[in-house]
Every structure is written in C-alpha cells, then in structure tokens.
Amino acid sequence: MPKLDRRTMLALxxxxxxxxxxGCKRTTTASAPLxxxxxVSGYAAAGAYGPVADKxxxxxxDTSQIDPAYLRREVAYATTQPPGTVVIDPxxxxxxLVQPGGTAIRYGVGVGKEGFGWSGTxxxxxxxxxxxxxxxxxxxxxRPDIKPQLTQLRSGQGVAGxxxxxxxxxxxxxxxxxxxTLYRIHGTLEPETIGTNVSxxxxxxxxxxxIDLYNRIPVGxxxxxxxxxxxx
Numbered sequence: 001m002p003k004l005d006r007r008t009m010l011a012l013x014x015x016x017x018x019x020x021x022x023g024c025k026r027t028t029t030a031s032a033p034l035x036x037x038x039x040v041s042g043y044a045a046a047g048a049y050g051p052v053a054d055k056x057x058x059x060x061x062d063t064s065q066i067d068p069a070y071l072r073r074e075v076a077y078a079t080t081q082p083p084g085t086v087v088i089d090p091x092x093x094x095x096x097l098v099q100p101g102g103t104a105i106r107y108g109v110g111v112g113k114e115g116f117g118w119s120g121t122x123x124x125x126x127x128x129x130x131x132x133x134x135x136x137x138x139x140x141x142x143r144p145d146i147k148p149q150l151t152q153l154r155s156g157q158g159v160a161g162x163x164x165x166x167x168x169x170x171x172x173x174x175x176x177x178x179x180x181t182l183y184r185i186h187g188t189l190e191p192e193t194i195g196t197n198v199s200x201x202x203x204x205x206x207x208x209x210x211i212d213l214y215n216r217i218p219v220g221x222x223x224x225x226x227x228x229x230x231x232x
Contacts, residue, residue, distance in 0.1 A: 048072055049208050055130050056163050058207050065192045070108020072209050077104035086185075086223045088203055090119075093195045095185070095203060097216060107213065108194045110204040118183070118201055119227020124219055125175035130161035136182065164189075169207040170214040174223060185223070186210060
C-alpha cells in the first residue's frame with residue numbers, strides 16, 4: 001500500500017463533510033477554573049507518552065513539541081454531567097472524561113478548522129483499534145489527489161489501519177439519533193497539531209491519549225460537544 005505523504009496527511013485531517021450535528025459556532029470554556037490535582041497513576045509526562053507495544057508499535061511522543069497544558073492530567077472540573085460523560089470544549093481544545101467528586105481526566109485535542117466546527121450531543125456507537133479509514137465520496141471528488149493513496153478494502157476504497165492511517169491507533173465513532181455523524185474521536189499521526197483547529201470536524205488526540213480514553217469508556221458513552229454559550 002502506498003504511504004501517505006505529510007502534505008496529504010495535513011490536508012486529509014479526517015471528518016464528515018456531509019453531516020453536522022449543529023452549527024459551527026465557537027465554544028465556551030468550562031464554568032470553573034481548571035487546576036491540576038493529584039495526578040492519576042502513570043500520568044507523569046515521562047511515562048504517559050512513552051512507546052507503546054501494540055498491534056503496531058506506537059512511537060514515543062516528543063512532548064517538547066506540545067504545549068504542556070494539552071498533556072493528559074486530572075483536574076478539578078465543575079459540571080452537571082454525570083461521571084463517565086465525555087465533554088469536549090473545542091474553543092479551549094480540551095476533552096474531559098468526567099470523574100466522581102468534581103474532577104475529570106483532561107486531554108488536549110485538535111478540533112475542526114474554520115467552517116468545520118460543530119456542537120451537540122452524540123453517543124459512542126462503536127470503537128475500533130487501528131481502524132480502517134474510508135474518506136467520504138464528497139472528499140474524494142473534491143480531492144482527486146487522494147485516490148492514489150486508497151486501496152480496495154472490505155468496505156470500499158480506503159486506507160487500511162496501521163502506522164500510515166490518519167485515524168491513528170484508536171477510533172470512537174459518534175452517532176446521533178441512530179445515524180452515523182461521520183465524526184470520530186481518534187488518534188493522529190501528527191501529535192504536534194494537538195491544541196489547534198486542524199480537522200474536518202473530528203476530534204483528534206495523541207495516540208497514547210486515544211488509547212487511554214478508549215480503554216476507559218464503553219460503547220454507549222454520552223459525548224457533549226460544547227458550543228456558543230452552552231455550558232456543561
């Protein structure tokens with residue numbers, strides 16, 4: 001299978017161009033200041049982002065290329081959402097996994113670029129390790145340069161799961177009202193883009209963080225993407 005070059009990877013950036021849960025308003029911050037509390041075991045940057053032995057080897061992350069604010073940690077977090085809920089704040093580029101006792105595990109994320117932002121409530125309908133990626137037909141039509149990168153897979157033209165796949169090590173698929181939104185929470189080949197508006201609507205995470213979140217949340221998890229003046 002041909003490899004995706006870096007320019008193509010930056011351009012693809014994943015996402016559903018056909019559907020959106022809501023408008024493209026920029027989002028608000030959490031209602032309470034976020035202050036680090038006792039780290040969860042293994043959350044020290046030196047250990048959390050080291051190499052991972054998996055189906056495909058996940059390389060160590062050069063955390064010097066990422067704002068420390070976007071590294072995984074446990075924080076104080078005031079919300080009306082119950083523990084186990086995922087809350088995403090696109091404006092601040094944070095994903096929170098709500099914990100008991102007014103805390104959350106906070107991850108830095110990359111979010112939709114201008115014109116591809118969205119907000120609303122969805123559900124994790126399925127999860128996949130090293131998923132295949134199938135770009136929407138609209139994207140292929142608009143970007144014919146993508147075609148040489150695709151091969152015939154089980155469900156159509158796409159990129160097989162692996163180290164050259166823009167979905168990274170894990171993907172969690174967002175559905176609403178029984179329909180696939182075409183948005184995903186997923187890993188990335190470009191951890192240096194965390195904390196930026198870079199995707200076509202998907203929520204991208206450092207691979208190590210995507211694996212961590214994947215292992216913590218079941219299918220059926222509620223996902224709230226903040227928007228406008230909405231709080232959580």
